[in-house]
Amino acid sequence: MYLNSIFADPERTARLMDIAKTSLQPMLEGAIMNTIPLTIISFIVGIILAVLTALARISQGKVLRGIAGVYVSAIRGTPLLVQLFIIFYGLPNVGITLDPFLSAVIGFSLSIGAYASEIIRAAILSIPKGQWEAGYSIGMTYAQALKRIILPQAARVSVPPLSNSFISLVKDTSLASLVLVTEMFRRAQEIASRNYEFLLVYTEAALIYWVICFFLSVLQQYMEKRLDRYV
Amino acid sequence: MYLNSIFADPERTARLMDIAKTSLQPMLEGAIMNTIPLTIISFIVGIILAVLTALARISQGKVLRGIAGVYVSAIRGTPLLVQLFIIFYGLPNVGITLDPFLSAVIGFSLSIGAYASEIIRAAILSIPKGQWEAGYSIGMTYAQALKRIILPQAARVSVPPLSNSFISLVKDTSLASLVLVTEMFRRAQEIASRNYEFLLVYTEAALIYWVICFFLSVLQQYMEKRLDRYV
Amino acid sequence: MISIKGLHKQFDQLEVLKGIDLEVGKGKVVVVIGPSGSGKTTMLRCLNVLEIPTKGIISIEGNSLDFSKNVPKKSIAVFRRLTGMVFQNYNLFPHRTALENVMEGPVVVKGMEKSKAREKAAALLQKVGLGDKMDYFPSQLSGGQQQRVGIARALAMEPEVMLFDEPTSALDPELVGEVLRVMKDLAQEGMTMIVVTHEMRFAREAADEVIFMDGGVVVERNKPEEIFINPKEERTRKFLNMIQ
Amino acid sequence: MISIKGLHKQFDQLEVLKGIDLEVGKGKVVVVIGPSGSGKTTMLRCLNVLEIPTKGIISIEGNSLDFSKNVPKKSIAVFRRLTGMVFQNYNLFPHRTALENVMEGPVVVKGMEKSKAREKAAALLQKVGLGDKMDYFPSQLSGGQQQRVGIARALAMEPEVMLFDEPTSALDPELVGEVLRVMKDLAQEGMTMIVVTHEMRFAREAADEVIFMDGGVVVERNKPEEIFINPKEERTRKFLNMIQ
Amino acid sequence: ACGKDDKADKNKKTDNKTAEKTENDLLAKVKDDGKILIGTEGTYPPFTFHDTNGNLTGFDVDLAEEVAKRIGVKAEFKETQWDAMFAGLDAKRFDMIANEVGIRPDRQEKYDFSDPYITSAAVLVTNKSNTKVKSFEDIKGLNSAQSLTSNYGDMAKKYGANLVGVDGFQQAVELLAQNRVDVTINDKIAYLDYTKQKPDAPIKIVATGEDASSSGFMFRKKSDTLVDSVNKALKDMVDDGTYKKISEKWFGVDVLK
Ligand SMILES: Nc1ncnc2c1ncn2[C@@H]1O[C@H](COP(=O)(O)OP(=O)(O)OP(=O)(O)O)[C@@H](O)[C@H]1O
């Protein structure tokens, strides 16, 4: 019926085609200027945070473990939207006023840091104890064994679940509009709020997301293959 | 500064306390009537879908594998918001008009189905081939070995990442307001839009989410322990 | 009676079994030896149809499969029950107790009542000397105990022939004895057995015949007392020297 | 010279080592035998300080650690380099080639230049007979080859004493020989070695002394020709009967 | 299509006919159903929002309810976000939108509107401490927080401000209070409601626009029959004073003109 009605009404068809075409450029702009950089920066910062958190959670220090545990629980337990809200609109109340983009990076990095730390923690624990011991037995310190022996192997098992997080992040960045970052989905909303074809424009945005995520899953496959080289 | 201003101004403090108190009930109502049932139903349906998808993706049949692959890629690659939008506002255009709650369940289940299928697929593949063979060698069929031998063991390794998904789902259900389901966060928005105390009310909602997620992570720990019994 | 005729197995490029012919009489015990990669495991796995042979005919007590044709899944499942397999690394079900491991086949595959299956499993565990470990999980058992559970699990399906793939090679030296003892008892009770092992004591004491495989073919077969002392083939002699 | 005095190790409730005293002269080869759970592995791990002993003194070539007091992490790291450990299941780094496995210690721990470390690692791999496998990953090597890489990796740190924990027990019977040969060469070159193994051939041919442990203590120690033929203790005799 | 399909085709045709009928005569459909489905945000006080008991209320809600009553059907409100409201109307999930939607030429291209039922002025709002901005002309080059969904954004642009996109008035005020933007242009009535709720908000009106904008109920195109009867109901309400009563209940004044 929908399809029918579109093709039955050439004028409407032309209008929709036109909207689809003209909205592509601003959306891509939003993707390239904001969505993609935001995703990449937040993911990198988040992963570093995640490794540190994972190490804290498996460490001996009770205080360290406690802090890391509360952090993970609080971030996983509350909506990202509210976290961004607090960072951007709440912190000024205690005298900290942050840039939109910086706020977004902090929010998303904290989020990735918490979720990915669980993945990395599990991955580190999955490396046989013998690997630590082999490192120690040739005189390595904890840090050396971690960096040279354990993390490279943990990377292998974490690639698929971390890709899940990465791919989710791409789409979660749409929340950045809340803190005034004009990312792709915001552009879509702007466009649709002018021509009221929300369904069409949103679907178009979804397709762009899909393309980005497709590249990421190709990257995932490449990484998996590369890291599987020695198995 | 913010805290200062609150305590410096007893009237404002009282107002905030009052809002916090009176908004608790409608939010809890939203949580109990919609957020929680929606989460639980979608998770259960999603997990069933995920197991089937995972099996399809590791099966021999090329067509089956292809369909499952496209499904996972499409759902992971596009925003949940747009998926819900299409289900609720797009499908009527082709003659399918679904209930709000049903639409939400379908949307969230499809989402869990895709993400969790990757987890379950990895878990199934992580069970040593010898376990399949031991099952076959006492005469089991594929289905029997899967049900009795492989899935119970795969469950063990999947509990932590599936909990990640479950906990994310709790908060993602806030998107259900888009399809007219009055879940908890919608209640929070209703309240805050009346009294303009967004930061306060959203933070309160976040705390309720946190409590729910906390129970889930206790459940996770219990499951992990139970399934670890035999290790 | 088991008979294998012209058994071939190819993995991609690699032909692992290059035409095996073998007959094992009812109640006989055959020990298979040979260097790593010679195809011993592959032959056992073909008998349990865990690998589908490229061609050849296997028959056990009148039931036979001809792999030159396409063999339906159903007949494979039926045929599989004629053989019981004991794996090198046990492959017990880690999420089930010893008793449940043994019950699993009768209950799930044969549809036996649970209470009856439990009785039967208990009797079998008793027989392999684990009457007091029935409710232990595999992780709580020593290697030798695990392997005996593995034997009981295979026996519970009442197979015509038991296949053992290096059942003691993953065990500590002092635990080897307990498993071999159970196997010797089985042999004495008249169970037909094909055993891949390098335990010469077992071969000498329990085998009716020893088969030496190399490069995917049977090189030599003879009584144990003959083959160990006086191998006919140069290859056999060289191999025996190396492992003794 | 290695000396162990009053070595105790307790895990929770379980006292595994109950006072071990042992001296091994420079260049001597000691073989340790004993039943499973008697504490052989634990003793080796204490020497490599992979386990912290509950009490006791270990000294190697003048450096000594007294575990009755708190031992700082730093001295552990230093002490650890005096011993080279070879594990039962190799524990090679799977993500590094054979050459990289051997280079890892010199480069990371000793800060040696890469080119120099590569030269040294290549020479060691040559020595253990793997000159042609340097760029293989562990997964591409047989068990015997992996274990020889493990030996080379430990040797690269130039330890005073080499510790072997059942280095051949995970190997196929025909691969055992190649590892034992490398170990015998090492012994002949004057390396001090403590070897947990049940390979009697090795004990007879290469050991200066055999130690029988049981229940966390040294029960008997003697020259191999003595202990195998004429053990003084009843427990030793019983154990030797069981494994032979 | 051979003979066998003919019958099916015929069936389809008749089906289509009834469908067309109800499509063109939305009023008949609404009356058949005994209810009119009304899309609204429910988070835009004082027009459409929830009172402290959690009930949906507001000026637009009251008006829509009265209109429904006069048509002789039940008003059934469906609450969702702005974007979903439009999509819902397109997807025939709602028959009408009651959300203070401004009547604008671009909207009229795609949708039908009722006669206007409210007229409101645009106000220029700044932080209380701001002394520089005194008129609309002063906002050139300044940052103005504007919602995507209102026509005030176009106005801000016209006067040369840089637009900062926000989701609603509340967010704009928050940004003003924190001095993250300089101004916002918005609906005077919405401003008044906000300052009533938060009298200590550090914002003030510095200018009021001359040309006022008006809002109405919004419909899909070709909803003529329904639009006509809604207009009639509105007119009756104005005539018999019901409209005035509702207007004064919410604003204390008559906001029709
Ligand atoms: N699934 C497989 N795919 C490819 N090659 C295989 C596969 N299984 C076994 N092979 C190869 O077949 C050959 C014979 O293997 P098999 O395990 O039967 O030897 P074996 O005599 O049991 O040796 P071992 O004493 O080491 O157990 C080996 O070269 C092995 O690499």
Ligand SMILES: Nc1ncnc2c1ncn2[C@@H]1O[C@H](COP(=O)(O)OP(=O)(O)OP(=O)(O)O)[C@@H](O)[C@H]1O
């Ligand atoms: N980390 C540990 N925690 C608790 N108990 C342990 C630990 N490591 C070893 N044990 C126990 O200490 C005892 C001695 O173990 P050990 O591995 O030293 O014996 P072993 O002589 O090497 O035996 P095997 O021949 O089986 O290798 C065993 O009972 C073992 O269960």
Ligand SMILES: [Mg+2]
């Ligand atoms: Mg084999």
Ligand SMILES: [Mg+2]
């Ligand atoms: Mg040991």
